Amino acid sequence: MVNDYRLMWESMGLDLEAHDQLLQALPPLYGEVYLNQQNRPDGMEYFDFVVNEIHGLRIQELQEHKGRGGKVIGTFCVFVPEEIVRAAGGICIGLCSGIEIGAAQAEKVLPRNICPLIKSFMGFKLSRICPYFESCDMVVGETTCDGKKKAFEILNDYVPVHVMEVPQMKREKDRFLWRSEVQDFLARVEESTGNTVTVESLQRSIKEINGKRRVLLRMAGLRKMKPAPISGKDSLLIEQIAMYDDVERFTAKVGELCDELEIRVEEGKGVHEQGAPRIIVTGTPMAIPNWKVPHIIESSGAVIVAEELCTGMRYFENTVPEDGESIEQMVDFIAERYLGINCACFTPNEGRLEKLVQLAAKYEADGIVYCSLAFCDPYLVEANRVEKALKEHGIPLLKIETDYGQEDTGQLKTRIEAFLEMIR
Amino acid sequence: MLRAGIDIGSRTVALVVLDGLKTVRTALVDTGFNPLGTAREMAALVPPEVAIIATGYGRHAAGAEFARSVVTEIKAHALGVSRLFPEARTVLDIGGQDMKVILLDGRGGVNDFQMNDKCAAGTGKFLEVMAGALGYRSVEDLGRDSLQGNAIIKISSMCTVFAESEAVSLLHRGVARSDVGRALHVSVVERAFGLLQRVGYEAPLVFTGGVAMNPCIVTMLKEKIRGRVIIPENPQLVGALGAALVDCGKDGV
Numbered sequence: 001m002v003n004d005y006r007l008m009w010e011s012m013g014l015d016l017e018a019h020d021q022l023l024q025a026l027p028p029l030y031g032e033v034y035l036n037q038q039n040r041p042d043g044m045e046y047f048d049f050v051v052n053e054i055h056g057l058r059i060q061e062l063q064e065h066k067g068r069g070g071k072v073i074g075t076f077c078v079f080v081p082e083e084i085v086r087a088a089g090g091i092c093i094g095l096c097s098g099i100e101i102g103a104a105q106a107e108k109v110l111p112r113n114i115c116p117l118i119k120s121f122m123g124f125k126l127s128r129i130c131p132y133f134e135s136c137d138m139v140v141g142e143t144t145c146d147g148k149k150k151a152f153e154i155l156n157d158y159v160p161v162h163v164m165e166v167p168q169m170k171r172e173k174d175r176f177l178w179r180s181e182v183q184d185f186l187a188r189v190e191e192s193t194g195n196t197v198t199v200e201s202l203q204r205s206i207k208e209i210n211g212k213r214r215v216l217l218r219m220a221g222l223r224k225m226k227p228a229p230i231s232g233k234d235s236l237l238i239e240q241i242a243m244y245d246d247v248e249r250f251t252a253k254v255g256e257l258c259d260e261l262e263i264r265v266e267e268g269k270g271v272h273e274q275g276a277p278r279i280i281v282t283g284t285p286m287a288i289p290n291w292k293v294p295h296i297i298e299s300s301g302a303v304i305v306a307e308e309l310c311t312g313m314r315y316f317e318n319t320v321p322e323d324g325e326s327i328e329q330m331v332d333f334i335a336e337r338y339l340g341i342n343c344a345c346f347t348p349n350e351g352r353l354e355k356l357v358q359l360a361a362k363y364e365a366d367g368i369v370y371c372s373l374a375f376c377d378p379y380l381v382e383a384n385r386v387e388k389a390l391k392e393h394g395i396p397l398l399k400i401e402t403d404y405g406q407e408d409t410g411q412l413k414t415r416i417e418a419f420l421e422m423i424r
Numbered sequence: 425m426l427r428a429g430i431d432i433g434s435r436t437v438a439l440v441v442l443d444g445l446k447t448v449r450t451a452l453v454d455t456g457f458n459p460l461g462t463a464r465e466m467a468a469l470v471p472p473e474v475a476i477i478a479t480g481y482g483r484h485a486a487g488a489e490f491a492r493s494v495v496t497e498i499k500a501h502a503l504g505v506s507r508l509f510p511e512a513r514t515v516l517d518i519g520g521q522d523m524k525v526i527l528l529d530g531r532g533g534v535n536d537f538q539m540n541d542k543c544a545a546g547t548g549k550f551l552e553v554m555a556g557a558l559g560y561r562s563v564e565d566l567g568r569d570s571l572q573g574n575a576i577i578k579i580s581s582m583c584t585v586f587a588e589s590e591a592v593s594l595l596h597r598g599v600a601r602s603d604v605g606r607a608l609h610v611s612v613v614e615r616a617f618g619l620l621q622r623v624g625y626e627a628p629l630v631f632t633g634g635v636a637m638n639p640c641i642v643t644m645l646k647e648k649i650r651g652r653v654i655i656p657e658n659p660q661l662v663g664a665l666g667a668a669l670v671d672c673g674k675d676g677v
Binding site for chain 1 (some may be wrong): 474481484495497498499522533534535536537538668
């Protein structure tokens with residue numbers, strides 16, 4: 001991959017030396033975390049290929065799209081309505097920021113103690129290492145936390161940023177605000193792409209993005225089965241890839257995988273030994289290649305059956321009604337769907353507590369691991385509400401606060417193993 | 425039947441050999457710079473046919489080599505303490521690099537637990553670093569002297585590195601080192617108390633790990649919880665004892 005795409009990366013202005021280092025780090029990590037797994041479904045081959053080509057083929061597709069006059073719009077949050085980008089002929093890419101990178105560069109503009117995800121995206125941009133970032137004509141920020149909100153002001157010095165104001169509550173006036181934000185976003189996307197969103201194009205893109213959500217819901221449903229037919233790590237990977245892969249191809253590939261998983265379920269074939277503890281992970285997003293905690297959980301003999309994360313259920317759990325007849329009506333439907341996301345930026349966030357209790361029952365989970373990035377006040381503080389709700393229902397909980405470093409792996413392994421010993 | 429448990433920690437490696445429920449041999453050495461090598465030497469003290477169960481940070485390395493199975497420090501301490509003090513409800517373990525609180529279920533199992541985050545704040549390592557910073561020859565000297573210190577200052581930094589510079593700047597201001605030492609011990613006890621409260625501890629409390637031999641910490645902890653603190657005869661051996669009690673999946677309590 002390195003040789004084939006070097007010219008492309010160079011033409012994009014990447015820092016090739018730093019980029020090489022990043023690409024060299026990924027295969028050993030991926031090999032250890034992913035390829036060493038037992039009983040993987042054959043359908044994972046496509047997703048292995050996508051990771052192998054992470055800065056190759058997909059970037060080439062984006063560059064070709066741009067060569068035809070198309071626009072690429074980057075996002076950091078599941079609140080950004082990708083239907084709208086797609087309806088305007090743009091490609092929507094979730095920018096990952098899941099690795100400690102360019103910290104020295106990032107710390108020129110950011111405080112030292114800040115959320116690792118924020119530091120990562122700033123580090124990626126300032127050190128010109130991410131070809132996705134460098135492909136973006138515009139990035140979309142949002143106000144889901146103070147750190148991101150303020151960091152987007154800085155990021156705007158380096159790439160055009162459009163910020164959507166996500167409300168903090170879910171009252172009627174907040175819905176009204178959010179609807180107007182979605183409307184403004186549509187106008188901004190039209191301006192950026194030079195294309196008009198039509199009733200037909202929006203109807204079509206709503207159906208296509210719903211198709212992606214439905215296939216992910218189908219996969220989630222299969223994980224309710226005992227034994228689970230796919231590992232949590234593989235599922236997380238698919239959910240991460242969902243954010244940047246070609247929508248139609250991705251939907252088709254996950255569909256094929258689900259066909260295989262259905263057969264596995266019928267045959268009673270699982271990925272982990274019978275009776276492995278079933279875990280739900282919840283908390284802050286786990287962006288590629290942040291697989292640290294899921295890897296520790298699953299290599300300690302448990303299986304993750306659901307991710308109540310932005311890189312998980314929050315991304316696909318509700319669909320947009322497909323019977324909208326006007327732009328205005330569809331914008332309403334879209335706004336409503338996205339405001340249903342249970343992010344810790346809302347107060348109160350009862351929906352998340354109820355959801356977790358329901359999930360534990362539906363997925364027959366033995367315990368929940370609450371994993372939050374360091375310095376993430378919304379999720380770290382909300383852990384108390386979650387703990388209280390889960391205690392009332394007798395659901396065991398392990399709370400973890402960590403970052404992208406590996407130095408706490410031994411400590412985390414002890415805590416996770418002890419948690420599994422406790423709930424077995 | 426003989427059974428053995430080995431606790432491979434960051435500072436010490438402990439071994440306990442049981443005949444039935446009776447301890448027939450114990451050993452305790454510094455971990456040194458080659459933890460697995462030290463553990464291997466300790467394992468050589470055990471007849472080859474005896475199953476060794478490993479716990480502590482080095483458990484998986486031992487498990488890959490000579491140990492029959494592995495168990496976390498949490499479960500090992502729960503088993504060890506429950507064996508020594510069946511009435512115990514809570515364990516506080518402060519070792520070389522971590523601090524943990526375990527809520528016992530009264531049958532040798534764990535109801536809940538809390539552990540410090542990745543930093544060394546409030547652990548044996550923290551006190552060792554501070555003993556060096558204050559010019560004591562050993563952490564024992566620091567503990568002894570700190571008992572005589574006055575409660576006139578407070579160390580607010582929890583981080584080992586920051587607390588060290590805070591301690592040094594206090595010395596420069598002319599504060600007696602016994603007073604600084606006392607304040608450092610208070611900060612460890614405060615941290616332990618925070619963990620105890622987080623888990624909702626119940627009496628009786630058993631205190632294990634190397635730091636349980638520090639008289640200053642023990643005195644302050646008793647004052648803080650206003651209750652009894654039980655210290656095992658060999659607080660550093662409890663993890664290894666608990667591991668020896670794990671009989672290949674069948675708990676020995």
